[in-house]
Amino acid sequence: MDKRYVRAAVIALMLAGLTLHGGIASAQQKRDTIRIGFVTFLSGPAAGPFGVPARMAAEAVVEQLNAGKAPAPYDTKGFGGTPIELVVIDEAGGTTKQVSEFRNLVSRQNVDYVIGYISSGDCLAIAPVAEEMKKVTVLFDCGTPRVFEEASYKYVFRTRPHATMDAVAAALYLLEQKSGVKSYGGINQNYAWGQDSWHDFDLAMKTLKPDARVTTSQMPKFGSGQYGAEISALIQSGSEVIHSSLWGGDLEAFMMQSVPRGLFRKSQLVLVAGEPYLHRLGANMPDGTIVGARGTHGVFAPDSNLNTWLKTIYKAKAGHDPNYPAYVATLAFLGLKTAFEKAKLEQASSLKPSDDALIATFEGLSFDSPSGRATMSLGKGHQAVMGTAYGTTKLVNGKVTVTNVKHYPAERVTPPNGISSPDWIKGGMKPGK
Amino acid sequence: MNQTVSIQKRPPAQGTDRTTIVLLAALVVLLVAGPLLPRWAMFMLNVSLSWGTVVLGMLLLMRTGLVSFGQGLYYCLGAYAAGALHHFYGIADIMVMLLASLALAAAVAAVLGLLLAKYRSIFFAMLSLAFSMILFGLLVKTSALGSTDGFGLSAKTLAGITLGERWERYALFATTVVVAFCAAFGVHRYLSSHQGRLAGAIRDNELRVEYMGASVRRVIHVNYVIAASLAGIGGGLVGISIGHVDPEMAFWTTSGEFVFIAILSGTGSVLAPFLGATIFESVRSFAYEYSPNTWQLILGVTMLLVIMFLPGGLWSVFTRRKAA
Structure with a gap:
């Protein structure tokens, strides 16, 4: 008998099996x-x-x-x-x-x-x-x-x-710590999260501190892993503050490459989503880095x-x-x-x-x-x-701790109903009723 | 002047008929069975048939001896064309959206084809890949289109007829079935036409085709535009059925998946891409369900098994092996 019929039948049976299985799963209603x-x-x-x-x-x-x-x-x-x-x-x-x-x-x-x-x-x-x-x-x-x-x-x-509150609270915290900030730059991944995070932070800074100047916005691609050129640009820009929403392997690679080059000796680093990496980065997290956890989670939890x-x-x-x-x-x-x-x-x-x-x-x-x-x-x-919080890192006995934690109530960092996040930030971030 | 390549006559009518009969039978069965299928199965078939349409275009290119690693370009353009109509102009008609998908993909391919038709083998593959990655890069940088998050779309009417919530899914499924049928039938007829049969001749010996008086570049260009149109309309269908478009559709992994399905299916018949896409999607979906941590491994093993035991793709199961 022709072999191809046997093989065709095997495939047909497999397909039927899969479909039947799905059917049985659907039948288990009770x-x-x-x-x-x-x-x-x-x-x-x-x-x-x-x-x-x-x-x-x-x-x-x-x-x-x-x-x-x-x-x-x-x-x-x-x-x-x-x-x-x-x-x-x-x-x-x-x-x-x-x-x-x-x-x-x-x-x-x-x-x-x-x-x-x-x-x-x-x-x-x-x-x-x-x-x-x-x-x-x-x-x-x-x-x-x-x-x-x-x-x-x-x-x-x-x-x-x-996520609006992540950027807004970062700007509020930064300005409480360093009210005289004159310039800020950013390094963020070139995809929606990185773009939005930088955009919101920039808007919030423009609203809260109109005389501060943007030096540079570096947008490396997601997962690029090599940040030599971006680090050079950030060093040259002489920014007082560097905003970053990097996470994962990208953040770790960026820190490993920028700390030895002394980027953070002159620039204050703000890591919007730095919390999951505190322990992993250890000594590679420069003292005095401002970190957030996108809410009162992890080290910020009450x-x-x-x-x-x-x-x-x-x-x-x-x-x-x-x-x-x-x-x-x-x-x-x-x-x-x-x-x-x-x-x-x-x-x-x-x-x-x-x-x-x-x-x-x-x-x-x-x-x-x-x-x-x-x-x-x-x-x-x-x-x-919910409210959110930001803090500053400090290395204690080889372990990264977070000090100087400030909490922000929800209405200070989140737009009320009926207004879009960018409009709310531009409008001066007035708390809703 | 008549070209002298078409010495051989059309293949015996019986061969043509069998594929057409199977296609017609599949059309009727799917249209009738559609409303009876569970919702997940109808959706899975919907996506599979759309992907099958994209891979059908790749089959045409592969018959010409070209492997495109960048069909994601047209797939993504098609989806974004449909999406943009809804997002910016509020047009929510399946027919209009699909026509836009087709037109945009074909227009871009007609231009890019001028360049790509000069290249073969790995150069063709890499260049097509490069173009799709350029689109990916552009979309990622465009915040107005939602960057990597993309944007949503939905279709509410079919050729002006308003669909109720109850029939929306089926109307889309039926459209997909009809589009897939027309594409398969069209490509099937095309492959047995004079111009279509040049594809295999080009793969075997380009120089000889030129000597016989046919323009290789023209054939490749035309086949490239057909493949792109199919990818565009497939992208439009997927965009509408998913209800969301994002730049990942142009990413190389998406194109890679089409190559995966094309190799899995084999180039034996216009039916193969649809069978391959359905099996790919079923294996992937059940792998997700049963081994959420290792579903990639299962897909890889499937591919390995097919390459080892069915080097001609799944379709070789249905064809008699030639006596060695």
């Missing part, structure tokens, strides 16, 4: 767990500093919640007594794949909720799809204010504040039972203290849990509350977390606001 899709970078440059810490935090938190071991008010098991089941998906691969995978999570894996997304591009792409598929989705780490400033959603929430709890469970799993992505992942689970349980009080008979009830309680919700209290007050109640 479950006794709350299934949460968790999407985070497991590969690529963002996996090491952000994706994997977020995943470890998510797993540690879910284990604790399922065992009912979390401190009050999160001491009920799982979500309202029902255990949580995590379905972890890699965020790598770009928006096309992420939209496909989101659809698969929802209609093939039948997750009840989705928590995820570190990349702002992914968040912008996923939000309308979540809306179309009517699936409650919590964005946990991406920062772009565009998500809720350009559109409004019913099913999409973001439990961390957006002392509380919840914070001690997260540090303990995370350290048991990872061997070191949690960084800000671990904190924002925790924030998302605790926010969803609070909304879920409040909504379930009114519909006690069913396993989970209806989406409409959940959304109604989630909108405008305030809840406690290891990073402090979050309030869902922007974007028609879908976007969290």
